[in-house]
Amino acid sequence: MQIDNNQLLRFTTAGSVDDGKSTLIGRLLYDSKSIFEDQLEAIEATSKRKGHEGVDLALFTDGLRDEREQGITIDVAYRYFTTPKRKFIIADTPGHIQYTRNMVTGASTANAAIILIDARHGVIEQTKRHAYIASLLQIPHIIVCINKMDLVDFSEKVYNDILTQFEEFSSKLYVKDVRFIPISALNGDNVVNRSTSMDWYEGSPLLNVLETLHISSDINKIDARFAVQTVLRPQREGFIDYRGYAGRISSGIYRVGDEIVVLPSGFTSKIKSINAGETEVEEAYAPMSVAMTLEDDIDISRGNMIVKKNNQPEMKQEFDVMLCWLNNQPARPGAKYTLVHTSNEQRAIIKNVVYKVDINTYERNNEDKNLAMNDIARVTVRAAQNVMLDPYRDNRNTGSIILIDEGTNETVAAGMIVA
Structure with missing residues (x-):
């Protein structure tokens, strides 16, 4: 397949805390020689000061001072790199459950999602949460990287067991393409170069997969x-x-x-x-x-x-959306928000919370009507006037909305239209 050298791939990374997301991205940048000399020198100096042997690859992405001090990634960090075959934008999102909104933000424009799983722990609740969000946002490609294979003696059985676990629950989700790669981000196995310790794995290393993924445009070419x-x-x-x-x-x-x-x-x-x-x-x-x-x-x-004239969107004042609540303050019953849909802005209210989703178990809660930060729920929105809308599954651009608090001008929620 011919790859356009100027074709841009946007991908997001997600995983539980300490699954090695930052180390993986650092390894990608380091082994693909996508790091400027002054950046490398600064990271080497920081690594030495912290007492690390060699280069601490995680520091290539944990660029914020707060992140470095706490040893965790607390926000969406965007990184850019280029190989001879393709250009990339990486959205490195936090693994903590309280940062669901950050993953929604980072994944909203992604062509692919890399979900990391610690080979020692297998599929956990946060793995399911990240897969659910990727499915909700209809990311076309999911790459499951089973990391830290060096800590389980590069066991093929461990890899196959985790693959089976993931496939069992992901069958309930809307995902088009799922691939699995056993890696060791720390040592570089199957990241940029093939691993000599896992000759039982016959697939390509991660970078080769990213370079050759077919990117189908998510722009609807039919509905004008x-x-x-x-x-x-x-x-x-x-x-x-x-x-x-x-x-x-x-x-x-x-x-x-x-x-x-x-x-x-x-x-x-x-x-x-x-x-x-x-x-x-x-x-x-x-x-x-x-x-x-x-x-x-x-x-x-x-x-x-x-x-x-012969192809028009629906016009509705009242419609349902899958809403992710982004704000620290919970939703207020009957409160008026500014609804932004394409270039149209008008007042709207959340008329009803149909159900909330437990994104660790995929169960629906029909009783809890409160919306707090990171909650994902199906809600009914009522606007002051008709909104020209398409379902998100058909048209990402005209199928998405945001809600803005009129008092603070903060974006409090992002939603995908379902009906």
Whole structure:
């Protein structure tokens, strides 16, 4: 398979505390020679000062002072590296149960998720939690790295037992592609280079898997959705009567001459022109930022959506979302929040908590109606006006929302539309 050298792979790492996420990423960076000389010198000096023998690979990712002092990763740390075959963005997320929201944030744009399992402990509750979140966010590829194989004598039986454990519970989840790799991040076995201690493993090392993963675009190419961000009325020569509608195409393709509908008004027209920057084009597609003009003079403003006449989203005031509560303060019954959906902003309330999910056991709790930090629940949201929405499974961009506290302006929740 031909790999585009400029193709970008976003992947997230997750695992329980001390499963070796930071060491794994450090090994990837170190063995792939993706570390600047001054960075390496600084880490070597820090390692020596701490009394470590050799280089402490975990320090390549635990860059925050608080993280180093506590010896844990407490936030989402983004790292970038490049190999001759591909460019990468890593979202290193915490393993602690109280940081579920961080994993949701780090995984929301990922093409792949690396889930680490300590070979000595096997599948634990946090493994199930991370797999559930990856499934909820519909990450297409999950790579299960069974780490610390050196501490179980590189046992094939231990590896196979954990593989079976994972497959038993993951069969309940929506996951497209799951791969398993036995590794030792500390020693480098099967990370960048093949392990000589596990010749029973016939697969590729982790880096090779990452370099050759097929990245299918998560952009919906069928349903045309264009959320208007602003109306352009330039007052200069040649643009006296120009009225353009600018924004970023969320999904689908638009062509000059297409019959369109403006939502929520329902007015119809045809596309007169499309500009991408200073260039006039005959067609545009997601995720291009463009300005469109229409054949008819229609009242359009920020938050409206231009769609194809024969392919329209649902319009609802009331709908269900799978919501992750992100804020330190719990949700307040009947409180008004600002709902942000594409470029549309309006007031909304959480009308009802349908059920909460125990993401360690996958059980639903229909009785507990309180939402606290890191809770994931199916809730019914009621907006002040109709929202132009698609289910998240069909369209990530128009199927997701956030809620903002009107008083503090903090983002308190992120949700995926289910109905």
